[in-house]
Amino acid sequence: MNYSYFEQEFQKKYGRQPIIVRSPGRINIIGEHTDYNQGFVLPAAVDKEIVLAMAKNDSDTIRVTALDVGEEVEFRTDQADQVEEPWAKYIAGVLLQFQKLSLDIRGFDCVFGGTIPLGAGMSSSAALECGIGYGMARLFDHELDPLTLVKAAQRAENEFVGVKCGIMDQFANVFSKEGHVIKLDCRDLRYEYFPAELDTHTLVLFDTQVKHSLGSSEYNVRRKECEEGVEVISKHYPNVTSLRDCTLEMLEKAKAGMTGKVADRCEYVISEISRVEQACEALQVKALDELGRLMYETHDGLSQKYEVSCVELDVLVDLTRSMNAVAGARMMGGGFGGCTINLVDKTHRDTVISQVKSGYAEKFGHEPKVYEVSLAEGTGTAEEYALK
Numbered sequence: 001m002n003y004s005y006f007e008q009e010f011q012k013k014y015g016r017q018p019i020i021v022r023s024p025g026r027i028n029i030i031g032e033h034t035d036y037n038q039g040f041v042l043p044a045a046v047d048k049e050i051v052l053a054m055a056k057n058d059s060d061t062i063r064v065t066a067l068d069v070g071e072e073v074e075f076r077t078d079q080a081d082q083v084e085e086p087w088a089k090y091i092a093g094v095l096l097q098f099q100k101l102s103l104d105i106r107g108f109d110c111v112f113g114g115t116i117p118l119g120a121g122m123s124s125s126a127a128l129e130c131g132i133g134y135g136m137a138r139l140f141d142h143e144l145d146p147l148t149l150v151k152a153a154q155r156a157e158n159e160f161v162g163v164k165c166g167i168m169d170q171f172a173n174v175f176s177k178e179g180h181v182i183k184l185d186c187r188d189l190r191y192e193y194f195p196a197e198l199d200t201h202t203l204v205l206f207d208t209q210v211k212h213s214l215g216s217s218e219y220n221v222r223r224k225e226c227e228e229g230v231e232v233i234s235k236h237y238p239n240v241t242s243l244r245d246c247t248l249e250m251l252e253k254a255k256a257g258m259t260g261k262v263a264d265r266c267e268y269v270i271s272e273i274s275r276v277e278q279a280c281e282a283l284q285v286k287a288l289d290e291l292g293r294l295m296y297e298t299h300d301g302l303s304q305k306y307e308v309s310c311v312e313l314d315v316l317v318d319l320t321r322s323m324n325a326v327a328g329a330r331m332m333g334g335g336f337g338g339c340t341i342n343l344v345d346k347t348h349r350d351t352v353i354s355q356v357k358s359g360y361a362e363k364f365g366h367e368p369k370v371y372e373v374s375l376a377e378g379t380g381t382a383e384e385y386a387l388k
């Protein structure tokens with residue numbers, strides 16, 4: 001990434017020297033829609049990032065320019081709750097959380113842009129939240145422990161943007177380590193790094209480039225449906241407080257008291273939580289075929305039981321099913337558009353990409369975008385990153 005470009009853009013505009021913060025997007029190998037059910041996830045930051053150039057401005061006004069969309073938003077620190085521009089809400093939302101934590105943040109200027117594709121399910125929103133939070137803490141000399149940053153960013157999205165997201169994206173953004181995936185237990189936030197030794201294989205993302213508008217409202221609906229399921233199951237098993245505490249046998253027993261839809265949602269989540277554990281075992285012994293098989297199972301669950309896929313994602317996954325060079329594929333992230341993640345044999349990478357591209361174009365009249373990603377370090381200043 002060319003950090004000096006952002007430095008120069010900032011200097012051109014404001015004539016001062018900024019700090020440069022880099023904040024990555026993320027992938028998730030497996031464990032989808034499990035975070036807000038207290039389950040496991042297996043994410044990692046990637047080498048696509050947002051870069052923010054920031055400096056104090058000795059006032060109480062925050063001025064932010066989003067280079068990629070050519071828009072500028074300005075607001076007073078005591079009026080952050082009135083910000084309406086969708087992208088600026090991620091910034092104002094984090095400021096509001098910092099204010100709740102009694103962290104004194106004054107005016108600053110910021111210019112940002114980057115390479116995380118928007119709406120691709122790689123969590124550009126968490127990157128913006130955590131990146132701005134990290135930068136604000138730096139500028140105003142607040143020692144902020146990483147978990148406080150993660151939680152403030154998540155709450156910003158829950159409370160100000162209105163998406164009741166779990167903690168995976170913000171956690172991955174802040175805690176990731178180059179070359180590793182994080183197995184995060186979303187119940188107690190204990191985590192473990194796993195070297196992502198894929199050897200013969202590489203991770204390829206195919207981007208449908210569609211984002212169905214249902215996304216965030218349906219996300220909140222899924223959360224509710226899971227809560228409904230837990231309520232019914234807990235009538236039979238009083239110790240149950242989340243789907244993490246449930247087995248398929250317990251669900252079976254309680255099923256009669258819930259709608260078919262709610263039962264399906266619970267079935268998917270309970271199975272997915274145990275799939276993450278199986279996937280970690282597979283990763284440890286480099287059983288990539290097994291890991292891939294689990295990824296396909298996840299996709300089928302997300303598509304048929306959890307119903308957060310869409311025709312474009314299903315086609316992308318289906319195209320790979322008969323390819324020996326693809327160990328596994330599935331939709332990634334919240335759903336209703338965005339990317340699939342594919343575990344692809346390196347030696348046949350080009351053939352796989354060209355076959356998926358042409359198969360997709362035949363159906364939808366345009367090719368998917370393709371990203372090959374490597375696993376990167378979490379949010380920090382560009383300076384710190386260069387020293388690593």
Ligand code: GLA
Nearest residue numbers: 032033165166167168333334
């Ligand atoms: C979005 C949310 C995450 C997580 C995923 C689905 O990315 O922000 O918290 O729930 O969807 O796994």
